[in-house]
Amino acid sequence: MINDLLEAIGMMDPVIIGFIIVGVLIGAVFGAIPGLGGVVAMSLILPMTIYLEGFQAIVILVAIYSGAMYGACISAILLKVPGSAAAAASIFDGYPLTQQGMAKDALGIGAFSSALGGLFSIVLLMVLAPYMYDVVLMFGSPHVFLLAMLGIAMIAVIARQGSTLKGLVAGSLGLLVTTVGIAPGSPTPRYTFDLIHLWDGLSLIAIVLGIFAIGEMIRLGAKGTIVEPGTDANSGSVLNGIKVSVNSSVTLIKSSLIGMIMGAIPGAGASSSNFIAYTEEVRSSKNPESYGKGNPAGLVAAESANNATVAGSLIPLLSFGIPGSAATAIVLSAFLIHGISPGPALFNDDVSFTFAILVALFISNLVILFVGLLLVTRIGARIVAIDINVIIPLIIMFAILGSYAARQNWIDIVTVVLFGFLSYWMVTYGYSVIGFVLGVVLGEIAEINLRTSLLVSDDLSIFYSDMLSAFLLASVLIVLLAEPAITAFWQLCDYLGIDVKERMKNI
């Protein structure tokens, strides 16, 4: 393994390093622009990679992918508009930090956590590379369904910060929205009103842009300023952001693991991983009510998870040639164009090639660290000081054009506007937008894998028959029922006048 690693490092010549830097910068810029994202950038660059060598092509595409994952958090933190769905959870604590005049801290946390999350997952992947093949094979449809259920159960956890019922309304609405269109695995059109434009369902990016961009711009217009009145937009410190991230190292490692695992599951993706990591951080915190109000640990969790997803997504891609997302599908295209076959050999005989890709990704994350901490933090804090009457029309323009760019479907523009108004309405009356978006993100994954599982086995025992599925099912039940059960127990004791703590002392 050491020899393979050294051989991989030897492949990093100045040209490759140059491609990595250019790739990260392109990815970060595209990632930061709402509605565009890494996939658009990779699609534009892919035809140009025909003129490059195979390894160079893959390196630049992977660097763009990684850069875009980081870049999406820039607009999420500064403007509450995620560059892509992968940074949606970064809004919940990143934007409040900006409002408190701590944009530099937040951008510092975003850059540091993204880079460290990516670096940690890459090192782990290098160590576990020979074993990952077997681990990926363990996850079948019932396991992926239960993972999605676990994520959906988190809606109840998030919702407990406000009203549980309102959170469940929002979450179930999000799940219902994903059922529009042709049903997975069946030619049944659902809720399409005979409109062919709805057969593909509602676009996730359009929904996210509507919820966060349009809704927020209406609120921002009414409020008059991004930063709280009396707060200096240029205050805050990048160094402080780094210190906070280092102090949240447990969160960072845990979230990176979640991101890497979610990335390895085809179809799960970064948009799920940053939510799952965020909700897990809230669930396990001693002060869950502090999240959503500028708790840096929330931002650390979201950002470290989504960049770790990049390394995770390479596992099924390199092992089986299965792309788990649009971005990895483009990377697979580059493989095929240059005559490189993904498969088990890349983790056995040609493992030095695999390590070279991981080393390139490692360097990409170092570039993210450098660019993020030294460049973006300086520019970013100035952006929030711009007149909001300049920001609002620009964001609306990018939201409308960005939503249209994905599928060239006017339904997506209508989606952006409708969900924008719905978001404004929901937030005004305390309905959890997080729960709604979580439902939208996980709904399709849950339904596809539920359907596949039920087709494989008529018996519901498929969801608990093996150790992994039993563990996942138990986790779902614990997340859903543990806290209400404990709360009900204490309330009952209180009602009956039983002082449990006193009795425990006397035992």
Add this chain to the structure above:
Amino acid sequence: MQLIQIQKKGFQLNGETVLLLGLWLTGIYAYLQARNFGNLSDIFPRFTSGILVITTTILLISKFVQISSGKADAPEEEANDDEPEKLVYLSFETALEDHRIIIPATLFAYIGFGYLIGLMWATPIFMLIYSFWTRQSWYMKIILTIIGFAVPYALVKLLNLRIQEGVIL
């Protein structure tokens, strides 16, 4: 001693009630429509719309009644924290200053024009009108209008988006 107490409240029609009613009707429609889906395609829509209907029903009922714990020595809970929303009548001049009205209005106009003449032409018009309404400086009006043309134009050239055409043009 009662474990819970139920008190009637006066019904208030406010924005939240309208939202809940809309969601409740959406859930009912979705659940009933799902009966027409066969081949396992009805399971997930029924599951999700069922949860939506149940939860919105409970919240709607809570608009009519208040449920509280029935402990004798419990402090009296606030009867109703749903204050009736006050209707505010805006003059035309005030409405023109209210972003909550103007942003949706300009947004609808932008999309409408975009559909008719193409987003590439409607975007700079939107930027210009918005910058006029917010009383930007002359150079900012020009900059925003140029950006409003340059960005869609770049998308047309780079991504081959067909936004230079509308229904009319």
